[in-house]
Amino acid sequence: MNGLNSLIRIGERERTLEYLDGLSNVFRYILQSNHKTLVPLDEELQFIKAYTYLLGVRYENKLFFSIQVDEICLQMRLPILSLLPLIENAVKHNIISMQHPLRIEIYTTSENLLVVSNHIQPKMEERVCNGIGLKNLQGRYEMLVGRNIQIDDSNGVFTVSCLY
Amino acid sequence: MKAIIIEDETAALSSLKAVLQQNSVVEIEVIAELESIEDSVEWFQCSLQPDLIFMDIHLADGLAFKIFEQVDIVAPVVFTTAYDEYALEAFRVSSIDYLLKPVTLSSLEHALNKFFLFQSCRTGGAYSEN
Numbered sequence: 001m002n003g004l005n006s007l008i009r010i011g012e013r014e015r016t017l018e019y020l021d022g023l024s025n026v027f028r029y030i031l032q033s034n035h036k037t038l039v040p041l042d043e044e045l046q047f048i049k050a051y052t053y054l055l056g057v058r059y060e061n062k063l064f065f066s067i068q069v070d071e072i073c074l075q076m077r078l079p080i081l082s083l084l085p086l087i088e089n090a091v092k093h094n095i096i097s098m099q100h101p102l103r104i105e106i107y108t109t110s111e112n113l114l115v116v117s118n119h120i121q122p123k124m125e126e127r128v129c130n131g132i133g134l135k136n137l138q139g140r141y142e143m144l145v146g147r148n149i150q151i152d153d154s155n156g157v158f159t160v161s162c163l164y
Numbered sequence: 165m166k167a168i169i170i171e172d173e174t175a176a177l178s179s180l181k182a183v184l185q186q187n188s189v190v191e192i193e194v195i196a197e198l199e200s201i202e203d204s205v206e207w208f209q210c211s212l213q214p215d216l217i218f219m220d221i222h223l224a225d226g227l228a229f230k231i232f233e234q235v236d237i238v239a240p241v242v243f244t245t246a247y248d249e250y251a252l253e254a255f256r257v258s259s260i261d262y263l264l265k266p267v268t269l270s271s272l273e274h275a276l277n278k279f280f281l282f283q284s285c286r287t288g289g290a291y292s293e294n
Contacts, residue, residue, distance in 0.1 A: 002246070005266035006179035060174035097172060097199045097224035124201055124226035 003057040019057055025050040033080045037144055041114070041164075042074040048083050048106070055091065062096045068107040073114065076164040079144045085133040086116040086160050093129070095121040108164075117159040134160070167216040168196040170204050170231075171244070172224040176265055180218060180244060183267055189276040192216075200224040201231050208235040216279060220265075221245040221254075232257050240282070242275045 004023065007016040029047040045067060052065045087104060096102045104118045134151060141149050141162060149162040167184070171177045177197060184192045195214060198204045200223050208231070217239050221228045229250075231237070240260045243250070244267055254262050260282060261275035 002173065002179060002266050003175040006175040006177075006182070009179050009182035058173050058175045062174065095200070095225045097203075099200075099203075100224070123224075124230060 003054055007057065015057070019054065022050040022053040026054065030081070036080045038077040039080045040074060041069065041076050041078060044078060044080065044083055045069065045074075045106075047081075048087065051084065051087065052104075055087070059091075059096050059102075062098060062101045063091070064101060064103045066103065066105045066107070068105070069114075070108045073108045073164060076114075077145075078114070078162070078164070079137075079140045082137055082141065082162075083116060085137055089133055090116075090118045090158070093123070094118065095123055109161075112164055113161045114164050115159060115161040117157055120153065120156050120158050165190050165192050165215045166195045167192050167218060168198065168207070168214045169194055169218045170198045170223065170228065171218070171220040172199040172222070173220070176220065176244070179265075180267055183269055183272050184218075186269055187273050187276060189273050189280070201226050201228065201234075204228075204231045205234045208237065213237070213239040215239060217241045219243050221247065221250050229253055229257070240279060242279075 004016065004019055007019055026047065029050075049067070055063055056065070083106065090102065090104050094102050100121050102118060102121060104116065106114075106116050108114050138149055141147060145162075147163050149160055152159045152161075169177060169180060171180065181194060184194065196207055196211070198207055202225055204223075217237070219228050219231075219241050221243060222245065227250075228243075237258060240258055241254075243254045243259055243262045244265055245262070246265045248264060251262050260278055261271075263271050263275060
């Protein structure tokens with residue numbers, strides 16, 4: 001809502017409309033999510049694009065996203081809203097500033113992995129973190145897809161990947 | 165009046181700046197925009213205190229209260245945050261108001277009026293020397 005507020009205040013009409021469009025897509029997708037279990041990656045990525053647009057306004061020039069997904073993977077099915085907690089985690093736990101912009105990458109690899117990764121830019125005092133978001137995601141993945149997700153935080157990069 | 169803004173979100177910053185410009189209480193010149201604890205501590209170490217500070221609580225590198233542990237801040241602070249859970253901590257430092265984001269014109273003007281009220285008490289109270 002801050003994003004919307006600022007766009008209106010600074011009088012950016014077109015971007016306000018785009019933002020509103022993104023916001024309604026995000027709401028619609030989340031509200032419908034309890035009727036679905038597995039969705040094609042394509043659908044999930046459309047949602048993520050809307051969500052990252054909103055975040056892009058909130059952290060303009062500081063937060064960047066790259067989505068590089070092989071076209072043949074677009075029909076693979078994954079639990080609905082599985083990418084969202086990973087993006088939320090990256091935004092919550094890392095420094096995002098002009099000096100230290102954050103780049104979140106979503107991509108597929110030739111080893112049939114779907115990956116979300118970002119450089120680790122720890123805050124001075126980390127908020128209490130119980131890892132419940134990742135645990136939930138792991139549980140849902142195991143139950144719905146029958147596979148594990150891998151979490152790796154070596155070499156200063158945080159990576160979550162899953163086999164598809 | 166010279167003010168600084170400590171805020172890490174671009175959208176919130178431009179929104180606050182727009183409201184500051186609109187307010188009809190006082191003309192505000194924003195002399196610095198800072199986005200992290202580190203930036204702010206550095207700024208306070210080598211600058212004169214402003215008249216007023218607008219401060220978000222969740223900054224890029226942690227909670228804003230860390231700034232008060234590292235430098236002396238005598239200027240009054242108006243906190244601007246999306247969370248209402250830090251009011252008590254905000255009360256312990258030199259805050260004059262706690263505005264929930266997005267900041268509205270009326271809440272901002274209320275804070276500014278409060279600032280002038282406190283100031284006039286300090287300089288023109290019945291027991292003051294002048």
